[in-house]
Amino acid sequence: MIQTDHLSKWYGRVAAVKDLNLYVRRGTILGLVGENGAGKTTTLSILATLTTPTSGRAYVNGYEVSRQPQGVRRSIGYMPDSFGVYDDIRVEEYLTFYAECYRVPRRLTQARCKEYLDWVGLWEHRDKYVNNLSRGMQQRLEIARCLMHDPPVLILDEPTSGLDPRSRIEVRGVLAKLRELGKTMLISSHILHELSEVADEIGILRGGELVALAALDVVLSHSSAYRSLWVEATADVRTWARLLEGDPRVLDYRVEPDGVELSFAGTVEQQADLLARLVRSGLAVRQFAERPTDLEALYLRLTEQREAT
Numbered sequence: 001m002i003q004t005d006h007l008s009k010w011y012g013r014v015a016a017v018k019d020l021n022l023y024v025r026r027g028t029i030l031g032l033v034g035e036n037g038a039g040k041t042t043t044l045s046i047l048a049t050l051t052t053p054t055s056g057r058a059y060v061n062g063y064e065v066s067r068q069p070q071g072v073r074r075s076i077g078y079m080p081d082s083f084g085v086y087d088d089i090r091v092e093e094y095l096t097f098y099a100e101c102y103r104v105p106r107r108l109t110q111a112r113c114k115e116y117l118d119w120v121g122l123w124e125h126r127d128k129y130v131n132n133l134s135r136g137m138q139q140r141l142e143i144a145r146c147l148m149h150d151p152p153v154l155i156l157d158e159p160t161s162g163l164d165p166r167s168r169i170e171v172r173g174v175l176a177k178l179r180e181l182g183k184t185m186l187i188s189s190h191i192l193h194e195l196s197e198v199a200d201e202i203g204i205l206r207g208g209e210l211v212a213l214a215a216l217d218v219v220l221s222h223s224s225a226y227r228s229l230w231v232e233a234t235a236d237v238r239t240w241a242r243l244l245e246g247d248p249r250v251l252d253y254r255v256e257p258d259g260v261e262l263s264f265a266g267t268v269e270q271q272a273d274l275l276a277r278l279v280r281s282g283l284a285v286r287q288f289a290e291r292p293t294d295l296e297a298l299y300l301r302l303t304e305q306r307e308a309t
């Protein structure tokens with residue numbers, strides 16, 4: 001459904017993508033994880049026909065990106081990593097406009113608007129101006145937009161980046177629901193756990209190369225059983241102890257002058273509960289973020305395993 005064959009992209013002497021061989025089966029979801037500059041955006045933008053590869057081939061839904069870009073464009077919903085500026089357009093108009101560009105029959109447009117806006121939790125905001133929405137809402141609107149022409153393939157570039165904690169959790173909820181649609185998807189992130197409820201397989205990119213590709217549970221079993229959370233808020237040691245020590249999912253914590261770093265072993269919902277509890281207790285939380293997984297250690301563990309077998 002999505003395939004790349006010795007795909008490379010060079011910018012001068014920098015290889016943004018190097019000899020990449022990927023394969024995403026119909027109806028499955030591949031999460032592409034990598035640090036800044038790993039080549040995620042370049043890969044996704046080649047698949048979306050917006051960047052020309054230097055060598056190799058890429059196929060989406062049976063179409064080759066360089067030779068049949070129109071076929072590829074019809075087949076995909078693409079969410080870029082950066083967000084456009086919308087002047088004077090309301091949520092529902094925006095989706096209708098987009099549907100028209102994609103020649104979605106009029107009789108379907110209205111029903112799809114309702115269905116997908118409901119789906120991403122924005123139906124009651126349908127008359128708001130897009131540029132007045134929060135960034136999390138805009139990201140959810142973009143997901144709805146990607147669905148409007150009912151493409152079999154979705155390509156989403158870091159849908160959760162740049163969001164505050166609450167929006168992050170909301171967008172993650174929508175991503176988890178995308179599974180129900182049975183579409184073939186490629187989603188990038190620089191945080192492995194962001195994709196843990198969505199992806200079937202995880203590919204790890206480093207320096208433009210695919211250094212590991214494995215089923216999600218295999219990758220997770222090699223990453224730590226807990227994640228590291230950073231909570232920025234001012235409180236004294238006694239307050240932190242009172243708030244954190246009763247929670248069985250907080251394995252450990254370290255108080256710093258401007259916040260606390262903690263090891264958390266729980267689901268995303270439990271993580272949201274923790275945030276809600278901290279806020280309810282009156283703490284002014286300025287940041288609540290997952291520290292990126294130590295991908296370096298993970299590559300090592302995955303490659304050691306490969307060499308051992």
Ligand SMILES: Nc1ncnc2c1ncn2[C@@H]1O[C@H](COP(=O)(O)OP(=O)(O)OP(=O)(O)O)[C@@H](O)[C@H]1O
Binds near residue numbers: 035040042
């Ligand atoms: N238009 C460009 N011109 C020159 N170099 C580029 C261009 N686009 C990307 N690169 C380089 O290619 C490499 C891969 O970039 P890319 O944006 O694909 O990474 P990424 O994994 O999406 O990173 P991020 O997490 O920061 O979004 C980087 O070294 C980057 O500097």
Ligand SMILES: [Mg+2]
Binds near residue numbers: 040041042081158
């Ligand atoms: Mg990127």
